[in-house]
Amino acid sequence: MLEDAGAADRALRHVCGLHNAGMKHLLAIYSSQTGRTRTLLEAVRAGVDEFADEVELRVLPALQAGLDDLLWADGLLIGTPENFGYMSGAVKDFLDRVYYPSEGRKLGMAYAVFVSAGNDGSGAIRAIERIAGGCGWNRVAEPLVIKGEPDEAALALCHELGQTLAAGLSCGVF
Numbered sequence: 001m002l003e004d005a006g007a008a009d010r011a012l013r014h015v016c017g018l019h020n021a022g023m024k025h026l027l028a029i030y031s032s033q034t035g036r037t038r039t040l041l042e043a044v045r046a047g048v049d050e051f052a053d054e055v056e057l058r059v060l061p062a063l064q065a066g067l068d069d070l071l072w073a074d075g076l077l078i079g080t081p082e083n084f085g086y087m088s089g090a091v092k093d094f095l096d097r098v099y100y101p102s103e104g105r106k107l108g109m110a111y112a113v114f115v116s117a118g119n120d121g122s123g124a125i126r127a128i129e130r131i132a133g134g135c136g137w138n139r140v141a142e143p144l145v146i147k148g149e150p151d152e153a154a155l156a157l158c159h160e161l162g163q164t165l166a167a168g169l170s171c172g173v174f
């Protein structure tokens with residue numbers, strides 16, 4: 001019987017350690033004009049950092065990320081605002097640049113997406129999922145849409161997303 005959350009956490013890490021001794025790599029690409037997506041990403045980062053011994057996180061603005069970053073990654077997190085019913089131009093630019101050069105090389109790679117939106121977010125999610133499907137990536141978490149200014153509940157969801165991604169990567173379940 002596990003007595004507390006700390007014991008459960010230690011048990012999970014022990015099991016993960018037995019299954020996978022290697023460091024896993026998580027790439028997070030994002031863009032943000034007014035800072036909301038960036039704020040959400042910081043909450044994700046805090047969740048991932050709880051697994052810092054097992055998962056290395058590389059956070060890059062989408063315009064600065066490229067093929068080498070993608071090839072390095074075992075998992076990809078995409079954070080974007082919704083712009084005109086779509087992902088941001090910067091995130092689209094990243095996907096445009098890596099699509100052909102990475103074709104067939106990241107099949108089954110774990111990915112997740114979160115969107116900062118004014119009042120919708122569905123168009124950005126739909127577009128990213130379509131492209132990710134074309135790349136053969138594997139969605140490992142429900143897409144997260146945060147509307148408006150990030151509040152405590154939104155930050156908690158993002159923190160949980162980071163934990164989920166890191167735990168899954170470190171255990172090798174993705």
Ligand SMILES: Cc1cc2nc3c(=O)[nH]c(=O)nc-3n(C[C@H](O)[C@H](O)[C@H](O)COP(=O)(O)O)c2cc1C
Nearest residue numbers: 032033034035036037081082083084085118119120
């Ligand atoms: C050019 C532009 C287009 C936008 N289009 C949409 C949209 O189609 N749907 C929506 O829900 N919000 C839209 N928004 C609002 C942003 O998605 C929202 O403010 C978001 O939180 C901004 O995130 P950021 O601070 O990371 O840039 C738009 C904002 C801008 C600047």
